[in-house]
Amino acid sequence: MSVANLDGLFKPNSVAVIGANNEPGHVGRVVMENLLAGKFLGPVMPLSTTEDVILGEPAYKGVDTLPLTPDLAVLCIPPQEAPDYIYRLGRRGVKAAVALCPGYARLDPGDKWEVQEKMLAAAEDEGIRILGPSGLGLIIPAIGLNASLVKADPPKGRIAFISQSASLFTGVLDWARGHGVGFSYVVSLGDRLDLKYHDLLDYLTSDPNTRSILLYLESVSDARKFLSAARAAARNKPVLVVKPGRRRGPGGESLAKPGQGLDEVYNEAFRRAGMLRVFEIDALFDAAQTLSKSQQLRGDRLVILTNGGSVGVMSADTLVERGGKLAMPAPETARALRELIGPNWLRDGIVDMGLTASPELYREVLALLLKDKESNAVMVLHVPFAAVAGEEAAQAVIQASSKSQRPVFTCWLGHGVAEGARTLFAKAGIPSYATPDTAVRAFLDLANHRRTQELLMEMPPSIPAGFTPDTEASQGVIQAVLEDGRSELTEPEAKVVLASYGVPVISSRLAGTTEEVVEAARDLGFPVALKIVSPEIPQPFDVGGVVLDIEDEAELRQAAQAIKVRARKLELGASIKGYIVQKMGRRGAQELLVQAMVDPVFGPYIRFGQGGLAAKLSQDKAIALPPLNMSLARDLISRTRVAAFLRGLGGRPPADLDAICLTIIQVAQLIIDIPQIQEIDVNPLFADSQGVAVLGARIRVAEVMASGQDRLAIRPYPKELEEEVTLKNGRKALIRPIRPEDEPAHYEFFKHLSPEDLRFRFFGVVRELSHMEMARLTQIDYEREMAFIASSPGDEGQAETLGVVRASAKPDNSAAEFAIIVRSDQKGLGLGRMLMEKIIRYCRERGTGVIKGQALLENKGMQGLAEKVGFDVWRNTDDDVAEMYLDLKQPTTHR
Template sequence: MTIRNLDAIFSPASVALIGASRTPKSIGAVLTDNLLKTGFPGQIYLVNPRYESIREHRSYPDIKSLPVTPDLAIIATPPRQIPEIIAELAANGTRGAVVITAGYGEKEKENGKRWKQAILEASRPNLLRVIGPNCLGIMVPGQCLNASFGHLNPLTGNLAFVAQSGALLTSVLDWATSREIGFSHFVSLGDMVDVDFGDMLDYLAADGPTQAILLYIESITNARKFMSAARAAARLKPVIVVKGGRFTESAQAAASHTGALAGIDGVFDAAFRRAGILRVMDMEALFNAVETLSMARPLSGDRLAILTNGGGVGVLATDTLIEKQGRLATLDPETIARLDEVLPPTWSRTNPIDIIGDADGERYHKAMSVLLEDKGVDAILVMNCPTAISSSTDSARAVIQAVEQRKSIFRRPMLLAGWLGDGAALEARHLFRKSRIPCYQSPSDAVRGFMQMVRYQHSQEMLMETVPNIPGRFTPDTEKVRRIIAQALSKQRDWLSDDEARLVLAAYDIPVVQALFTATPEEAGTAAAVFSGPLALKIISPDIHHKSDVGGVILDLENGEAVREAAAHMQQRLTREFPAAQLTGFSVQQMIRRPHGRELIIGAFTDDQFGPVLLFGHGGTAVEVIRDKALALPPLNIHLAREVMARTRVYRLLQEYRNTPAADIDAVALSLVKLSQLVCDIAEITELDINPLVADEHGVMALDARIRICPAKGEATERLAIRPYPRELEEHLTLADGRRLLLRPIRPEDETGFQEIFAALSPEEIRMRFLHPMNSLPHKLAARLTQIDYAREMALVLEGPINENDDKTILYGGVRIIADPDNEEAEFAILLRKEMTGSGLGPMLMRRIIDYARNRGIGKLFGEVLTDNTPMLRLAAAFGFTCRPVRDDAGLRLLELKL
C-alpha cells in the first residue's frame, strides 16, 4: 500500500480515542486533553469502559457502542488487545488507526513480532491503514488535530516533520515553537508495521500546504518504494533527512575489499544522494535547515557575499565556507566603487566586506542596498557583533528596510543573517524571523545553513541534468556469464576462480590482463615462455581472497626459471603457514607497465536493505587504509558514474598534473557502467572486486578480480532498490515501407531526441499535444519526460534510422503512462512526428501501452484531450475509451478506459 486511506488519518471527519483516561499524567489522559483542546471541528468519541464521562465528554464502553464509525481511531490500550480492536474497527469501516501503545519489542521480542503481524493481518482485508505501534502520535495543525501525547501544539505552517523517534519530535516541536516556525504535519511512525517513510513521502508530496519535508530515519522497510517515493517528492519540494545510527557496523561478513569498505551509513548516504534528498548530519544542522527552508527565498547560485561589522567573524565565516567547499562571490568593480562612496576608507575593499566595528544602521543600509544589486552575488550573509557604539536592533531594522525597498529587483540574492551575542541580539533575531529572514547565532551556523541550500540546489540539478550518450556502447554476453556461474554453483563453490572472474569481466567488455593458469611450479615456469618481459606470479586458492596479505603475489620476475622458483617457494610457505588452505595452482601474467597508471578499485556488494551497491575509490594493497571511496546505487549511466567518481580524492589524481597526462576518465566511468549492468543482470553475484583497475591516458585494465556468488532467490532486478532499464520491453518493428524501427523504453539520454521532436511540431500541434501554446520545451520538463522511474512510469519510444543508408537514428515518437502510487490508475499521453501520422504507429503504440498497463495491474487509464483534437478522440474511441467533458470545460475531454 501507499497513500490509500491516509486522508482518513490526516484529514478525518471523526476520531475515536480508544483508551481515553482521566488519570492525571497518564498517556490516555494527555491524549484526551490534546484531542479535546485543539479545536478539532469533527466528532470526537472517547472509549473506556471504566468511565461514563471524561472531561465532560461521554465515554463509550466499547467500539460497537459508538454512534457512528469513526474515520480515525487513536489506540492506547495494552498490546494484547490491539489486533482484536483493529479487526473490529476495520470490519466496521474505519479507515485509519494510530497505535500509540509500546511494549512490542525488547523484553517480549517474539510476542512483539507476533502481535505486530496480527495487527497487519487484521487491518489489511479492509484496507485500514495503521501508524505505529510505539509512537508519539500525529499532529495536523491545519486540521486542528492533535492525536498525540506531545507537550505542545505546533504552530500552523508549511513544513512536515516525520520521524521514527517520538522524543526527537517533541524536541523539534519545542525548538520550532520558540522560533515561531509552523508545521503542516508532525508524524511519529514508531515501529512502522504498515505506514512507512515511502507512504508518507508520497502523501506529503501531493499535499498542497506542505512546502518542505523533514525526516528523521533510523531504518526503512521497503527500499524500492522508499526510493521511488523519495525521488518523486524531491522533484516537487525540498526533502531533508537526518539518519540515526551513522556508525553502526554492518552485520554482513564481507570477504572482499568492497565489502570491508562499505558500511550501513555509506549506503544510506548513496541512496539519499540518488533520490535528491538533502542530508544533514545532526539535529543542530536539521534545525538550521528548518530555519533556512522555512524562511529563505530560493537560491539561484552558490556565490556568497559576507557583510559584517567584525573582521574576525568574517574570517571565521569564510573558513567554514571554504571547509564546506563553498564559494566566495567576487565583487563587481562597480560594486566596489559604490561601496567606496558609502563606507569608511578603511573598509576591507574585498569579500568579506568588513564595514568596521563602529557601523551603525545607516551604514548597514547603504552597504546592503549596493550589494543587493550585484549580479555576481547569489546570497548575502549579513552579520553583526554587538558593540557599545551602535544598536544591534537598529542595524537589523536597517538591513530589513534595505531588503524591503528592493523587493522589486527581478533577481534578488538570498539573504541570511548572523546576529551574534545573547541578550543584545534577541530582539534583532525576532525582527529577522518576523520578516522571513533566517537568522543564526554564529558564523558557522549561518554558513552551514547557506551550504545546505547549495547542496539542495545541486541535488535538484542532478535530478534534472541532461545525460550524455554512452561513449562506445557495449553488448554484454550475459548467457556466458550465467553458464560460468551455474557451473561454479553446481560444485557448491561460493567464489569464482581467478580465470572465471576474468571471463566474466571480459564478457562485459571490461579489459582484463592476459593470464595463464597452471597447476604446478614447473607448469608455471613453462607458461612464462609465452610472455615477453617481466612477469607477475599469483597464487590461486579458493580459501585465500587477498593474495598480497599472505605473500601470494610476486612481481618483476625476469624469466621462466625465476617464475618456477618463486612458485615453489610460494607452495612451501602456503603449506607451512596455511595448512588448511587449498592451493589449486598459479597465475602467470605479463607485468603491465603503465608509467602514468593510477590504481583504482571498483566493486559491488549486497546491502540487506538496498540490495546491490557499487563502489569506486583509490585501489591497491592499502585500499582499506586509505579508505578513499564513494558508493552509488545501480543502475548507473555515464553521468551518474562520473558523479560518484568526483566524490573521491583519487578523482583529482585522474586529472592532468605536472608531467602526468590525464587518465581516460570516460573509460573509467564506462567500466563502472558495465559493472553496474553486470550486477543488474546477474542475481547470483553478491560481492565483486576489481582491484586494481589501472587507469591512464590509454584506458583501463583490470589486473585482479574476485567475485562471490550464491544461488539467486529471485530475478536479478527484484533485488535492486531502483528498477533498471527494462530491456525485455524492446521490440523490433518493420513498417510497410521496409523501414525497421526499435520500440523500447525511454532512456535519460533521449532528451535531445525529444527536443528535436518538439522543434519539428507546428504551433497547432504543440497546442494539441500539450494543451496550451509553448514556444520551446523547457529543459526541466524535457528531463522529467526522459528521466523516469520505471517502477511507477513507463514511456515507450520509437527509434530508427533517418534513412536506410545512414547509421544515425532519431526518435519518431512515443507513448507514456504515469501511475499513481497505489498503481490503481495511470495517465497516458502519446506523441508522434507529423510525418509518421497515418502510418498505423499511433494505434500500435496505444495497444502496447494498454497491454503494458494491464500486465502491471493498473485498473484504469485516463487522459485529457482538447475537444478539437479529432484524431486523438477517434483513436481513443477505437480502443473503447469513454469520453466526457472535464469540469464543465467545453474545451477539454476526459478519456477513460477501465482495464
C-alpha cells in the first residue's frame, strides 16, 4: 500500500555507494563500474573508510562528510554494518537504499534474522526504504542508472520487470537485449526485507513511464496486500506473471514446499487479481506487447483469414486444442464472402482466399469479417507467394483495420520476405507474429486477460443473499467436538453443520453393530448406503468401504460384514468404529465434489469438480477464492469438464445449476464464518434437475485465534455498512460502499454536477472522466480505502447516485484524506452531513488517527460543513486553500 519515499529509488538525482572499493570483483567496485559506465547524469559519491579515490572519483569517509544528501544509497558493506549505516543515512535524509551486502546469503539463520531485525528497525525509525538484501539491485534505463551487479545496458522501454530470482534477472536482460525489448525499470527484489511486490506494484500503477508490469514470482508473504496492489494495478495496465512450481505428484496433486501454498491456488489468485499468467519468458514479453498494442476484446471467438488453407487449418486446431473458440461467419457475411471468393472459401471454419489472393482481396474480405457479428477478433495469415507482394498485402490489412475497433492479429510467414510487412505492422501498432502458434497464443492471452478483467468487477458481499445460516448451531457442534478432544466431526455431525447453512443433506445414522445398522436402515427406509467408520480411513471409497443401493436386510448384513473385512485387509491395523447408514440419493444424479480448505498463503479456497469414485482418476477440479457470489460460482463450475454433463449431455435433463452454485457459496461461507474449520469435504454431492443433496461429508477442525474474515485473501464487499436514510424532502436513500458496477450511474452522477462543483472537488476545470479514471473511483479495494455513495431510485426506477464521500488512509492508518461531493440538484437536503458523519464513524471504528482534507478558500460550503461535524479549519490565504483536520482520538464536537 505504501509508496512513501519510492521516488528516491526510482527517480534518484544522486547516488552514494557505501563500501565502494577498488578491488577487482568486489561488490563495491562492480557497482561503481556500472554506475560510472552508464548515462546517469547525477553525482555518484563513493564512501570508503580505507581508500581516498575509487575509480577516479574522490571517496568520502562517512555519511556526514558527503557533499550533498543523496536520493539513493547502495550498500556494499558486510551485513552486520548495514543497520548502523541505514540509521545514519536516514538521519541524513536519504529516502531509499539498495542492499547488496556481500556475505549476507552465507549467514546462518540466527545471525541473518538478527541482522534483518536491526535493518528493519533502523529503516522504520528513519523512514528509509530498502530494496533487498540478497538481490542484484535495479536498473533504470531512462536515466542511465545501473545500480546493480549486472553489466547491462538495456534499452529504454515501457515495460517494468520485477524478479524474485537473481538468475532470471540476468537471463531476462540477456534475452531482451537479443530481442530488442526495452524497460522502464528492472528490479531484483532479493529477500524482500522491506520492499515487497505490493509496494512496487502500487508505485508502478501510477507511473506514466510504465505501460506493462511483468513479474517473476516464487512466493508471496502477505496475500491480502499483494492481491490489493495487484488488483489496483491490473485495472490500469496489464500485469503479467511467471511463477515456477507447477509440478504435480503421481496422483496429479499439486506439490508445494511447506508454508508456500499450492500452485493451483496461486493460479486462481492471479485470475481474481486480473493478472495474466504465462509460462515462458518469451511468452511473457509477447503477451506484454500484445496487451499494450491490441484493441479491447469483447468476446472470445476468433475468425481466421488466410491465403493458405493448410496453415489456416493447423492454426484452427491449435486454437481449439488450447481452449479457444473458432467463429463461424454470420449467414449474411457468408453470402458476401461467397460472392467475393467463390463457393469454396470455407474450410473447416477458416476463410481461405487462395494462394494468389491480391492485396485488394485482403482488404475487402477483412473489412467484411471486421463487421461480422459472430466474431470478436480476426487473425490474418499470409503464406509467401511469388506473384503476391507481402508488403502490399500488409498495407491492405492496415487500411482495413484502421476503420475498425476490433483486434487484428497478423502472421506473415517467412524470414527475410516477411520483415518489411512486420515493420509496417509495428509502425501501425498491429500485433504481428513470426508463427501461427504464437499468433494463436497471443489471441488466447488477450481472451484470458479479458476474463480476468471481468473477475476484477466481482466483489461478493460479506454475507451472501439467498440463505440465512444458523451459525450459532454449527458453532455449538464444532465447539463440542473440540472440547471432546477430537479434530474431525463424525459424518452425522458434519451433516448437521452443513444443514445449519442450508445445504441439503441425505439423512444418515451412526451405528456401532450390525444390529444397529439394520435398525437404522429400517428407520430411514430402503434402499440405503453403508460406509465404514475408521479414524485411519479418511476416504472409505479407497478401500472398498462403501456399498450403495442396498435393497433389504439380508443384503445389508452381508454388506456390513464384507466391507469390514475389506477395510481391515487393505488398511492393516485400522480400528473399525462402526458404520454410517444413510438413505440413498436419487438414481442417475451426477456425483460432484465440493471442498473447502485453507492454503498457508491465501487462506480459504474452494475446490469443485467430479465426485464419487471417479474423482481421483479424472482429476477434474477447479479452484476459487472466497467470498463467492453466483457469478463466481458459475465461473468455477464452467472451468471443469463435468460442467458439460451438468448442462444435459446424453439425453439427461440439465442439472439445477443454481442449486449447485448456492451449495458452493454456502460451503464457502461456512469456512469463512467459523475459523475453527480447517477442511470441508463434501463427496459425493448428488446433483440433478431436482436439486442437490449431500451423500458424504467430512469436516476437520482445530483451535485458532484469527477471525474467519481475517483469513481471506480478498476482503469482501462490506454489506454490513449499508444504511438507509431519509433526506429532508422525504426521499429515501441507501448509503453504502461503492461497487464496480456503479460506474454507469457514476457517469450520470457527474452529468448532474455543475462546473463550479467539479472545480471545487478537483481543484481545476474537469470536462469529463475517462474509463480508467472512473474505474479508479468505482473499483476500490476495501482493504485500503473506502467510498460511500448515496443511492436512490430515479424517476424511471433505475438507481441514481446522489452523492459520494471517500477516504484514503496512509499505510499505517495514522491519517486519512477525505473528499466529498453532492449532486448539485440535491444540496440543502442534509445529505452532505450524513455522508460526512458516515465516513467519520467508519474511520474511527477502523482506528484511523486523523481525517484531513483541503478545500478552495472560496468553497465556503465545504468549510462550513466540516466545522459542523467537528473539523478544525485553517484558512491559508497564501495558497488559497483551507486545511481541514479532525482528530479521531478525541470526541467529535458537532456545531
